[in-house]
Amino acid sequence: MTDKVTQNAPQPQLLDRADVRVKHAEGLGGTISAFFDRVRSGDLGSLPVIVGLAIIWTVFQSLNPVFLSANNLVNLLFDCSTVGVIALGIVCILMLGEIDLSVGSVSGFASALVGVLWVNQGWPVGFAIVTAMAAGAVIGSVYALLLNRFGMPSFVSTLAGLLAVLGLQLYLLGSTGSINLPYESPLVNFGQLMVMPAWVSYGLAAIAGIGIFWTGYREATRRREAGLSAQSMAGIVARAVVIVVVLEAIVFYLNSSRGIPWMFGLFVGLVVAMNYALKRTQWGRSMHAVGGNREAARRAGINVRYIYTTAFMLCSTLAATGGILAAARLASSSQQAGTGDVNLNAIAAAVIGGTSLFGGRGSAYSALLGIIVIQSIASGLTLLDLSSSLRYMITGAVLAIAVIVDSLARRSRVSHGRA
Amino acid sequence: MTGTSQEPAPARELVLSLRGISKQFGAVSALTDIDLDVHAGEVVALVGDNGAGKSTLVKVLAGVHQPTSGTITFKGEPVTLSDPATALSLGIATVFQDLALCENLDVVANIFLGKELSPMRLDEVSMEIKAWKLLNELSARIPSVREPIASLSGGQRQTVAIARSLLLDPKLIMLDEPTAALGVAQTAEVLDLIERVRERGLGVIMISHNMEDVRAVADRIVVLRLGKNNGIFLPDASNQELVSAITGAENNSVSRRASRRAQAQESQP
Numbered sequence: 046m047t048d049k050v051t052q053n054a055p056q057p058q059l060l061d062r063a064d065v066r067v068k069h070a071e072g073l074g075g076t077i078s079a080f081f082d083r084v085r086s087g088d089l090g091s092l093p094v095i096v097g098l099a100i101i102w103t104v105f106q107s108l109n110p111v112f113l114s115a116n117n118l119v120n121l122l123f124d125c126s127t128v129g130v131i132a133l134g135i136v137c138i139l140m141l142g143e144i145d146l147s148v149g150s151v152s153g154f155a156s157a158l159v160g161v162l163w164v165n166q167g168w169p170v171g172f173a174i175v176t177a178m179a180a181g182a183v184i185g186s187v188y189a190l191l192l193n194r195f196g197m198p199s200f201v202s203t204l205a206g207l208l209a210v211l212g213l214q215l216y217l218l219g220s221t222g223s224i225n226l227p228y229e230s231p232l233v234n235f236g237q238l239m240v241m242p243a244w245v246s247y248g249l250a251a252i253a254g255i256g257i258f259w260t261g262y263r264e265a266t267r268r269r270e271a272g273l274s275a276q277s278m279a280g281i282v283a284r285a286v287v288i289v290v291v292l293e294a295i296v297f298y299l300n301s302s303r304g305i306p307w308m309f310g311l312f313v314g315l316v317v318a319m320n321y322a323l324k325r326t327q328w329g330r331s332m333h334a335v336g337g338n339r340e341a342a343r344r345a346g347i348n349v350r351y352i353y354t355t356a357f358m359l360c361s362t363l364a365a366t367g368g369i370l371a372a373a374r375l376a377s378s379s380q381q382a383g384t385g386d387v388n389l390n391a392i393a394a395a396v397i398g399g400t401s402l403f404g405g406r407g408s409a410y411s412a413l414l415g416i417i418v419i420q421s422i423a424s425g426l427t428l429l430d431l432s433s434s435l436r437y438m439i440t441g442a443v444l445a446i447a448v449i450v451d452s453l454a455r456r457s458r459v460s461h462g463r464a
Numbered sequence: 465m466t467g468t469s470q471e472p473a474p475a476r477e478l479v480l481s482l483r484g485i486s487k488q489f490g491a492v493s494a495l496t497d498i499d500l501d502v503h504a505g506e507v508v509a510l511v512g513d514n515g516a517g518k519s520t521l522v523k524v525l526a527g528v529h530q531p532t533s534g535t536i537t538f539k540g541e542p543v544t545l546s547d548p549a550t551a552l553s554l555g556i557a558t559v560f561q562d563l564a565l566c567e568n569l570d571v572v573a574n575i576f577l578g579k580e581l582s583p584m585r586l587d588e589v590s591m592e593i594k595a596w597k598l599l600n601e602l603s604a605r606i607p608s609v610r611e612p613i614a615s616l617s618g619g620q621r622q623t624v625a626i627a628r629s630l631l632l633d634p635k636l637i638m639l640d641e642p643t644a645a646l647g648v649a650q651t652a653e654v655l656d657l658i659e660r661v662r663e664r665g666l667g668v669i670m671i672s673h674n675m676e677d678v679r680a681v682a683d684r685i686v687v688l689r690l691g692k693n694n695g696i697f698l699p700d701a702s703n704q705e706l707v708s709a710i711t712g713a714e715n716n717s718v719s720r721r722a723s724r725r726a727q728a729q730e731s732q733p
Contacts, residue, residue, distance in 0.1 A: 060596045061609060267589045327583035330569075334577055337568035344528060344564045346549035346578040405568040438527075459614070 060272045076280065086461035089454045094398055101418065105425035115302035117379040117412060118148045121424050124307065126312040127371040128387060129416035132394035133319055133361030136412050137356045140396055141336045142404025145360050148391050151181055152368025153383020154214040157367050160224035160378025161217050170232055174369055181365025184210060185358035193350040215380055223379040224310055226372060236373025240304035246296045254289030258282065306433035308370060320407035332356065337405030386437065393440065394419050398449040476503040478634050478669035485534035487520055494520040495691045502667040503637060507658060509682035510671045511708050517691040518671045519561055521636050526558040527551035533555040539635065557634035561641050571595060571609040575628045598627040603653045618645035626654065636667040643677055655681050673705060
């Protein structure tokens with residue numbers, strides 16, 4: 046009897062380590078093998094997109110050495126930010142297993158609205174921007190209303206919205222068809238020129254690392270105090286250091302050209318905020334639940350209609366924001382804004398980044414990773430002087446591959462009990 | 465209904481009282497004029513054949529379906545259960561037959577779904593501790609609370625669903641087939657749990673097809689047949705009585721089989 050006590054004494058039982066059947070990853074080696082186990086069972090996370098990005102970059106770099114030059118990458122970041130913000134909204138919608146096909150039209154409409162209110166009507170630019178974003182929110186709330194009250198599938202309502210909002214955009218722009226935004230204005234500067242000073246970009250990369258370390262450290266301490274297992278200090282430090290080194294290296298390379306665009310900073314800020322909202326708030330938890338099992342979420346007392354409304358409004362507002370950024374980037378509001386491949390690029394970016402079309406799975410970072418893939422392809426093909434016909438075909442093929450990977454991974458997750 | 469005269473008059477507070485509850489799905493009357501009383505500290509078993517309306521009744525009480533007519537009185541106040549959130553906030557917790565869990569979320573997220581601690585900055589540590597406490601109370605064999613529900617077995621999922629219903633300290637718990645997917649030990653745990661819940665002064669409504677389980681814990685057995693009340697029994701009622709109330713006839717497949725076996729045994733020795 047006393048033997049047993051002395052044996053048990055040095056190792057107090059952790060609350061979540063009582064079951065002997067579960068393997069737990071211990072130390073660095075354990076973390077790595079757990080990662081491989083996870084990938085094998087179909088929980089791919091961001092792995093496919095990172096592998097894909099590596100392939101795409103290698104191919105384009107070998108075809109044209111300008112591709113990975115700092116100058117080209119800075120331009121790439123400018124281009125990423127506009128559609129990326131739209132893709133961020135799409136992540137929200139896909140999370141619920143719904144779709145918004147009208148984001149391109151909404152973005153074009155928002156850019157037209159800013160052009161008309163600001164340049165033609167002489168409103169202050171800030172006021173015009175807020176109005177355009179509010180208009181986006183209203184459009185989203187209409188889709189939510191159609192879904193909640195009439196059970197209209199979002200596929201149909203947003204397809205109708207695609208046409209209707211495009212009509213609104215053409216009506217606003219009238220016969221002139223295009224409004225040029227003043228070149229010296231802060232908005233156009235923001236979209237075309239403004240980059241972070243070097244110290245700001247280095248500082249932000251460092252702050253990201255410190256933030257990751259601090260949250261990891263705090264959580265580990267709290268868990269240990271509460272008698273739960275926690276990540277080791279070495280693991281937390283290692284992760285933070287790796288992230289800081291990688292980020293600082295990227296920043297250093299880009300600073301050898303113009304530097305990091307403020308617009309890209311805004312995009313990343315939105316991604317981080319969205320990631321927090323989806324992972325660490327009750328709203329985000331409800332989003333996952335509604336996407337995973339709508340009826341179960343309803344029976345758990347979640348206001349499902351409210352969740353749909355917020356998601357559709359957020360998506361359309363972000364689409365409008367993306368449209369305004371695109372107008373700033375091009376210094377014009379035109380009939381072409383938001384048409385063509387904007388819609389599909391935004392949706393493709395979210396899916397390629399790893400947000401499931403089947404609902405309930407996804408992350409804000411998939412918008413960031415996905416849009417970098419899409420824009421890399423676009424930029425690489427432009428450098429090769431290939432026509433847009435070829436660009437469409439290749440982007441389409443990449444989207445198809447991404448969806449196939451998503452479906453296969455889902456099947457594998459189901460068979461490994463991780464759906 | 466005068467069937468209530470069979471029961472001994474309980475001195476305890478009436479938690480839930482249904483009068484004349486009907487529910488129609490199109491031309492089908494799933495429930496017709498159902499009366500039901502549940503007192504504090506009482507386990508009421510709801511039995512009936514497939515399609516008798518047990519699960520529909522539970523869904524009405526959980527706010528999933530709205531009754532076509534009839535009144536629901538909860539703790540002396542007439543209430544309208546317009547949606548699941550209303551039922552939950554009143555203190556009516558339900559373990560559904562299909563469990564209503566989100567397979568893509570982990571155990572902690574499912575237990576706290578819709579009731580997360582600190583909504584703007586989820587308190588994962590406190591939630592995980594509370595989840596472990598609830599699960600340990602149920603002697604649950606859950607390997608890890610951070611795995612998605614999809615990786616759990618049927619019995620483990622059932623335990624998670626029961627743990628979730630206990631989270632909010634409800635006044636009335638409804639369990640729809642709580643032991644159907646459970647092993648021997650866990651069935652005993654759930655029955656123990658039901659008794660513990662009763663001792664805490666909560667009302668319990670339990671649906672089961674297992675007469676043994678029903679007799680073991682129920683204070684009263686309410687029989688539904690084709691959406692109507694068909695008698696109220698005490699747990700010492702004979703199997704014959706219960707079965708004939710459930711199937712609606714003295715002469716039914718169960719009694720015929722029993723009498724055949726009795727005859728065969730008589731003729732054999």
